[in-house]
Amino acid sequence: xxxxxxxxxxxxxxxxxxxxxxxxxxxxxxxxxxxxxxxxxxxxxxxxxxxxxxxxxxxxxxxxxxxxxxxxxxxxxxxxxxxxxxxxxxxxxxxxxxxxxxxxxxxxxxxxxxxxxxxxxxxxxxxxxxxxxxxxxxxxxxxxxxxxxxxxxxxxxxxxxxxxxxxxxxxxxxxxxxxxxxxxxxxxxxxxxxxxxxxxxxxxxxxxxxxxxxxxxxxxxxxxxxxxxxxxxxxxxxxxxxxxxxxxxxxxxxxxxxxxxxxxxxxxxxxxxxxxxxxxxxxxxxxxxxxxxxxxxxxxxxxxxxxxxxxxxxxxxxxxxxxxxxxxxxx
Amino acid sequence: xxxxxxxxxxxxxxxxxxxxxxxxxxxxxxxxxxxxxxxxxxxxxxxxxxxxxxxxxxxxxxxxxxxxxxxxxxxxxxxxxxxxxxxxxxxxxxxxxxxxxxxxxxxxxxxxxxxxxxxxxxxxxxxxxxxxxxxxxxxxxxxxxxxxxxxxxxxxxxxxxxxxxxxxxxxxxxxxxxxxxxxxxxxxxxxxxxxxxxxxxxxxxxxxxxxxxxxxxxxxxxxxxxxxxxxxxxxxxxxxxxxxxxxxxxxxxxxxxxxxxxxxxxxxx
Amino acid sequence: xxxxxxxxxxxxxxxxxxxxxxxxxxxxxxxxxxxxxxxxxxxxxxxxxxxxxxxxxxxxxxxxxxxxxxxxxxxxxxxxxxxxxxxxxxxxxxxxxxxxxxxxxxxxxxxxxxxxxxxxxxxxxxxxxxxxxxxxxxxxxxxxxxxxxxxxxxxxxxxxxxxxxxxxxxxxxxxxxxxxxxxxxxxxxxxxxxxxxxxxxxxxxxxxxxxxxxxxxxxxxxxxxxxxxxxxxxxxxxxxxxxxxxxxxxxxxxxxxxxxxxxxxxxxxxxxxxxxxxxxxxxxxxxxxxxxxx
Ligand SMILES: Nc1ncnc2c1ncn2[C@@H]1O[C@H](COP(=O)(O)OP(=O)(O)OP(=O)(O)O)[C@@H](O)[C@H]1O
Ligand SMILES: [Mg+2]
Numbered sequence: 001x002x003x004x005x006x007x008x009x010x011x012x013x014x015x016x017x018x019x020x021x022x023x024x025x026x027x028x029x030x031x032x033x034x035x036x037x038x039x040x041x042x043x044x045x046x047x048x049x050x051x052x053x054x055x056x057x058x059x060x061x062x063x064x065x066x067x068x069x070x071x072x073x074x075x076x077x078x079x080x081x082x083x084x085x086x087x088x089x090x091x092x093x094x095x096x097x098x099x100x101x102x103x104x105x106x107x108x109x110x111x112x113x114x115x116x117x118x119x120x121x122x123x124x125x126x127x128x129x130x131x132x133x134x135x136x137x138x139x140x141x142x143x144x145x146x147x148x149x150x151x152x153x154x155x156x157x158x159x160x161x162x163x164x165x166x167x168x169x170x171x172x173x174x175x176x177x178x179x180x181x182x183x184x185x186x187x188x189x190x191x192x193x194x195x196x197x198x199x200x201x202x203x204x205x206x207x208x209x210x211x212x213x214x215x216x217x218x219x220x221x222x223x224x225x226x227x228x229x230x231x232x233x234x235x236x237x238x239x240x241x242x243x244x245x246x247x248x249x250x251x252x253x254x255x256x257x258x259x260x261x262x263x264x265x266x267x268x269x270x271x272x273x274x275x276x277x278x279x280x281x282x283x284x285x286x287x288x289x290x291x292x293x294x295x296x297x298x299x300x301x302x303x304x305x306x307x308x309x310x311x312x313x314x315x316x317x318x319x320x321x322x323x324x325x326x327x328x329x330x331x
Numbered sequence: 332x333x334x335x336x337x338x339x340x341x342x343x344x345x346x347x348x349x350x351x352x353x354x355x356x357x358x359x360x361x362x363x364x365x366x367x368x369x370x371x372x373x374x375x376x377x378x379x380x381x382x383x384x385x386x387x388x389x390x391x392x393x394x395x396x397x398x399x400x401x402x403x404x405x406x407x408x409x410x411x412x413x414x415x416x417x418x419x420x421x422x423x424x425x426x427x428x429x430x431x432x433x434x435x436x437x438x439x440x441x442x443x444x445x446x447x448x449x450x451x452x453x454x455x456x457x458x459x460x461x462x463x464x465x466x467x468x469x470x471x472x473x474x475x476x477x478x479x480x481x482x483x484x485x486x487x488x489x490x491x492x493x494x495x496x497x498x499x500x501x502x503x504x505x506x507x508x509x510x511x512x513x514x515x516x517x518x519x520x521x522x523x524x525x526x527x528x529x530x531x532x533x534x535x536x537x538x539x540x541x542x543x544x545x546x547x548x549x550x551x552x553x554x555x556x557x558x559x560x561x562x563x564x565x566x567x568x569x570x571x572x573x574x575x576x577x578x579x580x581x582x583x584x585x586x587x588x589x590x591x592x593x594x595x596x597x598x599x600x
Numbered sequence: 601x602x603x604x605x606x607x608x609x610x611x612x613x614x615x616x617x618x619x620x621x622x623x624x625x626x627x628x629x630x631x632x633x634x635x636x637x638x639x640x641x642x643x644x645x646x647x648x649x650x651x652x653x654x655x656x657x658x659x660x661x662x663x664x665x666x667x668x669x670x671x672x673x674x675x676x677x678x679x680x681x682x683x684x685x686x687x688x689x690x691x692x693x694x695x696x697x698x699x700x701x702x703x704x705x706x707x708x709x710x711x712x713x714x715x716x717x718x719x720x721x722x723x724x725x726x727x728x729x730x731x732x733x734x735x736x737x738x739x740x741x742x743x744x745x746x747x748x749x750x751x752x753x754x755x756x757x758x759x760x761x762x763x764x765x766x767x768x769x770x771x772x773x774x775x776x777x778x779x780x781x782x783x784x785x786x787x788x789x790x791x792x793x794x795x796x797x798x799x800x801x802x803x804x805x806x807x808x809x810x811x812x813x814x815x816x817x818x819x820x821x822x823x824x825x826x827x828x829x830x831x832x833x834x835x836x837x838x839x840x841x842x843x844x845x846x847x848x849x850x851x852x853x854x855x856x857x858x859x860x861x862x863x864x865x866x867x868x869x870x871x872x873x874x875x876x877x878x879x880x881x882x883x884x885x886x887x888x889x890x891x892x893x894x
Binding site: 048062166256303318 | 637
């Protein structure tokens with residue numbers, strides 16, 4: 001509070017031109033001087049918003065840039081490869097010199113496998129943690145868990161990838177020897193770990209924004225905490241919780257490093273989870289790590305894949321916004 | 332009808348004045364951390380009466396009423412000693428589960444706090460959590476409770492609509508109906524009309540008069556006329572102590588303590 | 601009638617025990633989940649420290665990448681990351697705060713503003729690898745920056761821009777109206793009020809959000825790969841148009857090799873990366889706690 005008023009006072013002094021150190025000019029004097037300099041002041045007042053507007057426009061240009069880039073280069077790609085093949089072929093064999101096949105399905109399936117495992121892992125765990133923190137935990141537990149979740153959220157995905165490859169995979173292979181070195185389960189679980197903080201923090205926000213009196217109303221007629229949480233608070237917070245899950249899933253779809261490191265690079269239309277696979281993201285990484293020359297079909301294929309990926313994540317983000325707007329509870 | 336209740340009726344019929352107690356508070360002290368909020372409270376509350384609790388802001392009325400159904404447990408760092416007996420059972424005893432206490436003792440809050448559900452679900456909720464699944468019993472209870480809270484006629488055509496669509500006064504009666512569904516023994520009310528307009532207030536006051544036939548009611552109020560109109564007994568709290576507790580007529584017309592007189596006549600602090 | 605009611609209520613009372621048991625079981629499960637989540641983090645950190653700590657040495661920090669694990673170091677990667685951040689920090693901060701000021705103080709409440717705002721929130725959900733594709737097309741190819749510090753820095757700046765804008769907007773929105781009114785009341789112009797009252801007051805919030813955004817930029821790998829940043833670099837850059845490598849790229853390179861020794865090096869690199877991130881986050885938390893009371 002004191003800091004605030006301190007800064008505030010400094011700011012006010014600045015605004016009226018009161019120099020704390022240099023007391024030669026009286027504030028009134030300086031104010032008058034400014035009035036006389038009105039021309040410059042006026043011009044500045046007009047130019048600054050324009051500059052700021054162009055800064056804000058950068059975000060719009062970025063979106064535009066992304067969309068246009070993806071569209072143009074994808075078009076170029078479809079000059080070489082038929083769009084029908086792209087959507088209907090069930091094989092992705094870009095590196096074959098003679099008979100390259102570009103059917104996106106194996107990459108989409110790879111992404112879906114990872115996302116499914118990640119959600120199966122992260123949704124129950126994340127909701128359990130969110131419910132524990134908002135309905136059961138005392139202030140101390142919450143104080144301990146908050147930084148833990150923040151650290152989990154801040155760990156770079158390259159680190160999670162390393163963890164998946166060097167710890168989770170060997171661990172799983174110890175339990176189930178049939179799992180191959182590259183598989184869907186280990187990166188799936190680790191992607192799940194990565195999205196837990198998203199799910200927990202957004203769900204917890206939704207749960208704790210249900211007003212306390214509503215909780216008291218349930219407890220006062222003899223509900224247990226679980227009944228209060230599951231039958232009153234959870235349904236009331238449902239839109240926020242669903243949105244958090246959808247956002248988590250969107251992040252899982254776009255996750256790149258964990259799958260590039262631990263899932264392998266074999267586009268596969270098989271449904272099994274224990275062998276090497278490729279996702280949309282890890283295909284882009286594979287191509288850009290190697291040296292597929294600029295202008296080749298393979299080069300353009302990453303844009304077509306990127307575009308598909310972009311559509312998936314955009315759809316999820318829009319869905320999340322729709323859920324939280326459309327079903328927002330008014331308390 | 333419970334045994335004690337039967338006895339009380341008989342006594343009344345025999346013209347005796349001896350009453351049955353629902354609550355007996357003995358030497359109750361309560362601290363919020365270091366703040367001594369309730370000091371040596373001794374209070375006997377009768378069955379099937381309206382007991383009003385009055386007193387200036389911050390004197391501990393809410394604290395006391397929240398202690399009666401142990402909602403006070405939700406505040407961290409609260410310490411109590413002394414005892415409160417509900418129907419001769421110590422409510423602080425470990426064997427007396429708060430869930431049971433709160434099933435027997437309903438509570439209506441200052442601001443209406445319906446669940447973000449339909450009107451119907453708001454009332455069915457209590458039954459459902461208590462394991463009553465029979466649709467017919469639930470439907471009957473919903474109607475009966477809404478009638479009991481004088482709300483049925485107003486909402487019978489839209490009981491499946493969200494409770495938040497009701498007016499404040501209707502929401503408060505819905506909260507009363509929510510209590511009634513569990514057939515409680517006692518209903519605690521903490522300034523139930525302070526957030527309502529005069530018409531809604533009047534409706535709730537009339538309702539309290541009705542409910543008194545079947546339930547024991549303890550009500551906190553800032554409104555002297557309200558206390559005088561609806562209560563049988565009144566307790567005057569000041570700085571965490573009970574200054575005076577007596578039949579409402581006595582409290583308002585010939586209080587024993589000058590501080591009560593000062594407060595009631597508005598000559599207070 | 602009344603008897604029936606009371607009996608119903610006795611039945612209810614009898615069920616409380618089993619309901620409480622259920623509550624206890626659920627609470628236990630939730631607690632286990634919470635504990636498990638914490639244990640994951642502990643295991644992750646423990647594994648990395650055990651694996652990487654023996655490889656941390658002055659030589660490791662001083663050496664360039666090498667094909668022989670015992671001689672390999674992260675000098676080029678650390679210096680490269682610093683160079684890249686020297687581009688990201690000013691670019692993202694200026695554009696981020698500028699956008700936030702525009703949106704909070706100047707923009708009208710109209711469709712255009714809402715559209716920009718929607719743009720920003722959608723941009724925050726675009727996968728980083730897609731930002732890599734944008735950088736590859738625009739900065740590397742179209743502008744001809746090649747796989748330089750500038751190309752990577754600009755790409756990263758765009759990536760973290762939405763985070764900084766949103767954090768700055770929140771900080772600016774939190775400035776009490778009375779302060780602004782006081783300033784206007786003294787005859788200050790709009791820009792004077794913004795630059796001398798609003799911004800100084802919002803700086804802690806802006807700084808906290810920006811530091812978190814920058815630590816994300818330091819750890820991001822995918823956009824760098826897509827932009828074409830090399831992993832094997834044995835020289836230091838001398839300008840923003842030079843090619844370079846960065847910490848996460850070096851870690852990625854070591855992780856993708858089959859030999860155990862390189863994995864240990866990767867772990868050591870991760871420790872360095874995490875130490876940097878933890879330091880940055882501590883500063884952010886320190887600022888937040890220091891100014892939170894208001
Ligand atoms: N959660 C709490 N923590 C600490 N002190 C509290 C808490 N709740 C109440 N108090 C204090 O205990 C005293 C009694 O409060 P209480 O709410 O019971 O008063 P009240 O008589 O209901 O007042 P009002 O008429 O304003 O509702 C007050 O001094 C109050 O500041
Ligand atoms: Mg009160």
